[in-house]
Amino acid sequence: MSDSEGRGTSGVDDELSLPKATVQKLITEMMPDDIVCAKDTRELLIDCCVEFIHLIASEANEICEKETKKTIAAEHVISALQSLGFESYVEEVQEVLNDHKEQQKQDRDRKSTRLENSGMSEEELLKAQQMLFEQSRLKYQEQQQ
Known part of the structure; x- marks a missing residue:
């Protein structure tokens, strides 16, 4: 695809990129203090990450379609990782998924507890x-007048 077909100069469509500040933060956290990452290297890493996401998403979509589902679920992504040979990521992805589900549960519980502790009925x-x-x-x- 040429630049005139919607890709930016870095080779990644702006809508399909990752936030540069987030990528820089990840790089900084992962690299030793004495290593500097050049701008073109960061852009290459962003391109690689976007391609990886596309690969996993495409495979997860195929798995989802085979199951005649309309929504890609976390389980489809995990299956995609396995089928593409990224089994080493599955355990960590599963841990993150479990943490996410637990956080959602805690958020729901906290909201319902606040409602219950208000002492008011739903109508009130x-x-x-x-x-x-x-x-x-x-x-x-009043402020507009």
């Missing part, structure tokens, strides 16, 4: 919310 909370919205609207209208 809704009424209070509507009243706050109305107060906010009135305050905004």
